[in-house]
Amino acid sequence: MATSRGFGIADFERAFDEFFDEMLIDRWKCAAPSVEFERAQVIEHRDRYEVRVAAVGVDPAKIQAEVSGQRLAVRVPDKLGGTLESSFAFSNSIDADTSTAKWSEGTLLITLPKKKGRRIALKAS
Template identity: 85%
Template structure:
């Protein structure tokens, strides 16, 4: 039975199901590492960003990090055989070539240097 706005009970039930599928089931499928992955810390230093991601139980050799433009993308396996992905956007331009990553006690630490502004000399 449609309402005055044309949104019927079937539409409501479908929206309700999609909401709970996304909220509960998709998070459950990812397992515990997804929760840790979502808790990434980004520390803004004057000359670089430091990204810290807890990834207990993940093989560091299977973690992929990629810098492109002003974005850092991370991919790592989850406990169920899938892949967790996340990306971080920075307000400053970053130097992907000079970025480094290290692994210590279940935590991935990525250092992403900020690109310095370049002055352009004016020819008179």
């Protein structure tokens, strides 16, 4: 059924679909993560862990890495102004004070030394 201007229900539905395709679906396609956490490599050494994350196209100044206990959280900005986060859990506690992060050719390398145990001296009672 057409209106007096020649714009019918089918035309309205098509325009409505195109509007939502442009406004929502195209934005979701653009919001693809700029960092591929699923491709992160975690390597365990005797005295440390190394985490390598491909981060091509990310401003290294905007990457945040936080260590707490046995966990590492890495946060990077996404293309829509939000934040993507990935967490890694380890079997040993991490020495946060000596942990380091380096950026090289689109790859973030985080070195996490394992926290050493402390011996407790026994005192005679």
